[in-house]
Every structure is written in structure tokens, then in C-alpha cells.
Amino acid sequence: MSILSLQNITFTYFEDRKPTLEHLSAEFNSSRITVLTGASGCGKSTLLYLAAGIYPHHAGFLKEGSAEIDGTAAGSLAAPERAKLVGMMFQNPELQFCMDTVWNELVFCLENRNIAPQEMEPRIEEALAFCEISHLKNRTLQSLSGGERQKVMLACLALLKPRWLLLDEPFANIDTASAKAIAAKLRQLHESCGCGILAVDHRLEYWCGVADEVRVMENGLLGEPKPVEAELHYSPEVPPLSPEDQTAEPVLSISGLSLQHGSKQILSNISIAFQPGHIYAVLGESGCGKSSLFGALSGLYRYSGTISLEGHAYKPGGKKDLGKLGFVTQNPQDQFVADTVLQEIMTGLPADGSAAEKAEQILRSIKLWRYRDISAYMLSQGQQRRLGVAALMAYPCRVLICDEPTYAQDRGNTMAIMNSLCRQAREKHVALVFSTHDRCLAADYADEVWEMKGGTLCACTEPCL
DSSP: OOOOEEEEEESSSTSSOOOOOOEEEEEEESSEEEEEEETSSSSSSHHHHTTTOTTTTTEEEEEEEEEEETTOOOGGOOOOHHHHHEEEEEEGGGGGGGSSSSHHHHHHHHHHOOHHHHHHHHHHHHHHHTTTTTTTTTTTGGGOHHHHHHHHHHHHHHHOOOEEEEESTTTTSSOHHHHHHHHHHHHHHHHHHEEEEEEEEOOOOGTTTTSEEEEEEEEEEEEEOOOOOOOOOOOOOOOOOOOHHHHHOOEEEEEEEEEETEEEEEEEEEEEEOTTOEEEEEEOOOTHHHHHHHHHHHTTTTOEEEEETTTEEOOTGGGGGTTTEEEEOSSSSTTOSSSHHHHHHHHHSSSSHHHHHHHHHHHHTTOOOGTTSSSSSOHHHHHHHHHHHHHTTSSSOEEEEEEEETTTTOOHHHHHHHHHHHHHHHHHHHHEEESSSOHHHHHHSEEEEEEETEEEEEEEOOOTT
């Protein structure tokens, strides 16, 4: 049995700010799978980074205390020894990939363990099969969906088989079926290899029957272990559709849209119309083409078929349609344009005397006012997501397209984001289109739920089953 311990940890990202963790002590043993949950930004990810030895070497200040695995601080070890002790998956696995293809990334993992070249191929094939992604082995990492990248990172951990696996939102970009399958495989890996698993997650339903315990973090402190229980449905606060929006002509229409990546057909003959003030959810398995559809609308990908905006042919990036389609990307870092959090919000507001007051109201509502003077890249993934959504809501667009808007959010922030998005869609007569893997979120908030299957969209009448 292996012990992961944190003793009297006080850690801060900025020397002149309140610590993220203060006098935190906790102990975990490898015989149990433990899930940490709690409000976004409460310090869960920070705890994992300290345990992995990433902090304080690469960010922040450890004022006092220590984080050790069996008496050894992971940060004190060279890469080959550290890889035996601990493996971590970030909230955004794209940030930790080093190579160009899936296969080369897995080879690189084994090189960090000084594994002989002749032993690599069978180990890699076993890890790919374990995560059910053998078909992706020759793909470039850049060409994968967010969910597929997450599965590749899990394959890296399965390949290395360290003493501890630290997982930060491991199912954030993975569809329900894949999440449940991987959760079961993590249990299998835990039982067969004896590795400890400490995971940060807001989606506890995937851990029911898999994890042994959940611990809630609040105000930098950890609660006592308790059984894993999940809440599925939400409490939406969505105003009714206005009479004019109920009968309005579509603001955005797609007809016969098809799209290929190289020789692979991704989307086929998609036709759908979006009315102002309406809320649309798009479901689908990881890699099914949801992000590709949004990419076609943004002008990122070439397509065949027609797209009409307000009754005329839509040209992404054209002057006539500039700013009429707003996009919240799957990775919020891709959309930031300003130097600070405050400036990011100000960018989308009218340049008048009320902009500063409105920006403060927005940042306070998403609990980011205290971070207003720092770079958005210094925020956690969950905080970046809230900022990205809020910044786009400040623009006067006609259609707002959100790729996983509640990714890496706790339940409270998920409802706050969706209630705000839906309220503004109704009040401003904006068509809101969002993708999600959370089927109950789609059922509770959307007027219409669609599902991507076989490269096309079909109406989904019972999404939460």
C-alpha cells in the first residue's frame, strides 16, 4: 500500500494574495479510489499539482508544509524516477502533449522511463487497446477531438502504471458511454496494478460503483470521506419564449452541409434551422463531429452546402456578418485577446461611460473580480471557461455558439452559466446553440435537443435516458 500525504500545506499563487490552500493536511492510501469535489477554484487542482511535484517548481509559492508519496516529494526526483511514482492528467491534456502523433507521444512516455526500444511496441498496443483507441494510433494529436485527446492521455497513464494516478476532470470532454467505460477500466487498473487513484471531478455519476469515497473541498479544507452519490437533474431558471420569437423566421439556416478532414467524411448532409431566442443543445459521442460543425460555422473548415444568416448567404469573416455569430471555443485560451481579465470583458462592451461598471458587475457575478488585474492565462480551467462565456455574452451577436460551455464547472457554476446564457438568449432574442456530453443538462435547459450520429444531426426526444 502506498500513502500520499499533505502535511500543513500553505500555498499561494501570488505572494501578496490570500493563500489558495492554508494549513491543509490530508492523507490518501492507494487501496481506495478517492474523488475530490467542490466549487470551481477552491484548490482541488492545486492539491493535485502539489502532489505531482509540478508546484511550486513551475508556479506559486509553498509557504510551508510538504506533499509526499511514501515519504518522497515527487518534485525532488528526475523524470524517470518521478514517472514511476506519479502520473497526472491535466484538465486540458493538450497542454501536456509533447509530440505530433498518438504513437510518438506514447513512445515519448516510455523514453521517460528508459524502456528499451524493443519492449515499447507491445506495451503501447496494450495501452491503446485498454483505452479502446487503437484506431487513433497514427493520428496527429492536433486532429483529435477534445475527448479523444483525453483518452490518449489516459492511455499514457495506463502505459506508465505509476504508483499513483492523479486525474483532473478526466471525463470533462468525453461522452457518457466513454466516460463510464473508462471509469470501469480505471477500477480495473486500480485492482490489477494496485495503483492509487485520486481524481478531481464534478460529475460524480461516473464514479458511482467505481470510486470508494468522495471528499468535498471547501474554503481550502477537505471534508471527511463519504460514499459517492450523484445529482443528475438541474434547476433551470429560463424565462419563457417571447411571442415574437415563437413564430420568428430562422436567424441561421444550414442546408446540406458536408465536411471532410483529408479523405475522411466527418459531416454528411446536415440541415437545421435556428430561431432567435431559442435554445438548442447538441449531443454526441467524442469525435463525432460536433466541434467540426462549429468549426465550419466559424470559417475554420471548408465545407460544401449552404449557410444562411438573416436570409442571406453567410460568409465567415465577411464585413456584413462580422460579430453576428459569437463562439465560445472548447479551449477558452484560444479566444482570449486582452492582457488582463478585466480588459477581456471590456473588449466586448460598448465604449461608453457605463462599461467599467458593467464589467465589474459581470466579473463579480462569475466570481472573478478579485482576479481582474491578472492575465486570463493564470486562471484555472474552470475560471477561464467562465470568463470566456461571460466575455462573449457581452458582444451584440445574433447567434451564440458554445462548445462545452460548462466544462470543468461545479454544479453551482454550471447552473449559473446556463441560467445566464439562457436568460440573455431570451432577452436579447439570440439563438443559443451549445454542445455538451451532459444529457440531463441538455434535457433541462434546451428547447430542442439534437444528437450527432453517423455524421449527421437527428432530433433527440429523450436525451436523459
